[in-house]
Amino acid sequence: MEIATPPAVATVEPHSARRAMAPPSRFGDKAFEWLTLAMAMAVVVLVILLGWELWRGSSLAIKKFGFHFLTTSTWDPVADQFGALPFIYGTVVSSLIALLIAVPLSIATAAYLTELAPLWIRQPLVSLIEMLAAIPSVILGLWGIFVMIPWLRDYPFPLLKRLFGWTPFFTGPIYGTSMLAGGIIIAIMILPIITSVSREILRSVPNLQREAAYALGATRWEVTRIAVLSYAKKGLFGAVILGLGRALGETMAVTMVIGNTPQIAASLFKPGYTLASVIANEFTEATTDMYLQALFEIGLVLLGTTILANLLAQLLLQTMSTTSTTRAVQ
Amino acid sequence: MVNLVMATPERTVIERAERATEPISTSTSESAVPLTFQVKNLSVWYGEKRAIDDVTLDIASNAVTAIIGPSGCGKSTFLRCLNRMHELVPKTRVEGTVLLQGEDLYSSTVDPAIVRRRVGMVFQKSNPFPTMSIGENVIIGLRLNGVRNQKFLNERLEKSLRMAALWDEVKDDQQRLCIARALAVEPEVLLMDEPCSALDPIATAKIEELIHELKAEYTIVTVTHNMQQAGRVSDYTAFFYLGRLIEFGPTTKIFTNPSQRQTEDYITGRFG
Numbered sequence A: 001m002e003i004a005t006p007p008a009v010a011t012v013e014p015h016s017a018r019r020a021m022a023p024p025s026r027f028g029d030k031a032f033e034w035l036t037l038a039m040a041m042a043v044v045v046l047v048i049l050l051g052w053e054l055w056r057g058s059s060l061a062i063k064k065f066g067f068h069f070l071t072t073s074t075w076d077p078v079a080d081q082f083g084a085l086p087f088i089y090g091t092v093v094s095s096l097i098a099l100l101i102a103v104p105l106s107i108a109t110a111a112y113l114t115e116l117a118p119l120w121i122r123q124p125l126v127s128l129i130e131m132l133a134a135i136p137s138v139i140l141g142l143w144g145i146f147v148m149i150p151w152l153r154d155y156p157f158p159l160l161k162r163l164f165g166w167t168p169f170f171t172g173p174i175y176g177t178s179m180l181a182g183g184i185i186i187a188i189m190i191l192p193i194i195t196s197v198s199r200e201i202l203r204s205v206p207n208l209q210r211e212a213a214y215a216l217g218a219t220r221w222e223v224t225r226i227a228v229l230s231y232a233k234k235g236l237f238g239a240v241i242l243g244l245g246r247a248l249g250e251t252m253a254v255t256m257v258i259g260n261t262p263q264i265a266a267s268l269f270k271p272g273y274t275l276a277s278v279i280a281n282e283f284t285e286a287t288t289d290m291y292l293q294a295l296f297e298i299g300l301v302l303l304g305t306t307i308l309a310n311l312l313a314q315l316l317l318q319t320m321s322t323t324s325t326t327r328a329v330q
Numbered sequence B: 001m002v003n004l005v006m007a008t009p010e011r012t013v014i015e016r017a018e019r020a021t022e023p024i025s026t027s028t029s030e031s032a033v034p035l036t037f038q039v040k041n042l043s044v045w046y047g048e049k050r051a052i053d054d055v056t057l058d059i060a061s062n063a064v065t066a067i068i069g070p071s072g073c074g075k076s077t078f079l080r081c082l083n084r085m086h087e088l089v090p091k092t093r094v095e096g097t098v099l100l101q102g103e104d105l106y107s108s109t110v111d112p113a114i115v116r117r118r119v120g121m122v123f124q125k126s127n128p129f130p131t132m133s134i135g136e137n138v139i140i141g142l143r144l145n146g147v148r149n150q151k152f153l154n155e156r157l158e159k160s161l162r163m164a165a166l167w168d169e170v171k172d173d174q175q176r177l178c179i180a181r182a183l184a185v186e187p188e189v190l191l192m193d194e195p196c197s198a199l200d201p202i203a204t205a206k207i208e209e210l211i212h213e214l215k216a217e218y219t220i221v222t223v224t225h226n227m228q229q230a231g232r233v234s235d236y237t238a239f240f241y242l243g244r245l246i247e248f249g250p251t252t253k254i255f256t257n258p259s260q261r262q263t264e265d266y267i268t269g270r271f272g
Helices: A005-021 A027-057 A059-065 A085-116 A119-134 A137-154 A156-164 A179-203 A207-215 A220-229 A233-249 A252-257 A275-282 A289-329 B008-016 B075-081 B112-118 B134-144 B150-163 B174-184 B201-214 B227-233 B251-256 B261-267
Strands: B035-046 B049-060 B064-068 B092-100 B119-122 B189-193 B219-223 B236-241 B244-250
Touching (some): A059 A289, A085 A179, A085 A220, A137 A252, A179 A233, A220 B134, B049 B219, B075 B189, B075 B219, B119 B174, B134 B150, B134 B174, B150 B174, B174 B201, B201 B219, B227 B251, B236 B261
Parallel strands (some): B049 B244, B119 B189, B189 B219
């Protein structure tokens, strides 16, 4: 018996070794995979359902007005005549004004925060900018009505009129509530998101890129321009698109300052109306079926505009990346 | 005012510090060699940490000086002090003097950007600007200098690409592209921070050959981990350890007959 023991031990050893090599239960892995897949699909399903509901809710209006809904400007609930063009115009123009103001400001702020600011000032500034994002839209709107609009009416608007009054964009009487005021308030609202995304993107530029420029004797501005901003171009574009997405859907604050008049006017001093604002303003008073249906269709158009803007951005980004690779191979 | 042989005070400092039993020669040789850099009592701190400790060293013109030593010995920091690149790290402090052709690099009237235009640099990992074409990469330094003449830019582009041996075979050789970019501004000195450590043996051989050819026109200071490489490419070798200069002299002497025990131990691979 004593002799039999060693072989017994010897047979146990390979067995245990084989056990160690055998795959462990894969149940956890599978469950995790399915769970995350379900979560990811839920988002897609949500968007599709949303689109479907809007479509269903506006089917009568779509049938009645057809393509004219997008190209006519009459908004007359009494006569059951609805055209969304002024709202589309208002949304697009106010968003573009917002981008025009917010993009240079945000990218310059981000560049300052990552490239130039002394270390002790960076964190407080970042926190302040993030706090700006936390201000409720309605509060900003109130501030817009009582502080921003009177100030705009008294100082910057007359100045703009004097300097650029010869262009069609700054003509006519100045009321204060206007397309321009709407654009400015949206700019304030999208500033934090573009700034913080841009800042993350600039921070991810490898230091080696900056050193390459410094080693050639570049000044700080030159380093920022040739090594940082151009390297981060694509990412910054993404940040801008994120901002545009926000701008298109922004509702409360802009409703409070844009004037809510469905018209298409070249002058930015004239009041306007956006897709989001008209839904917010008129939903409770939509007494007839067709009125409600038209508002639903406005929602559908807003969803479509946002998706279209994002698709265009993706396309632009793709052409950008292909040109940059061909340049590197040249 | 080319100081050829270091005066005794520096030697006595080193002796006092009991680093050496015999004085370290900090000059490149006892005969008259033109010098590009004269580094005197250089010390560098990163915050509280002392990275370079009282280094005195001369760098000969039109020669290759290799700086060797184990990781963290301060060799990269030393190299970066020669074109003030270390200043990009916050909380850096420098003491001592660095003279480039007799001019004090750290004088308050000197613009670091101008220093870097005169003292070019190539990095461990190649870092071309990805959004620019090869040509744009090479002439960006000249553009920064305000050169707008297209004919001149084209000539210089061709010349630097030829010097970097890239003209005939424009392929994806990013490190040589970076060398060409550094050469385009016609610096006086080329600093190389482990230029071959990310390259395969064939590419390494090409860069080493290039260093050999560039010596005729430039003063080269290279940091390397690879002692065989130091032996192959350099005329002078400086051995750094824990922020201090342990030994400096002609490469042949350092590799065949080092005077310091630590140098010998490092070169023979007893530590590293």
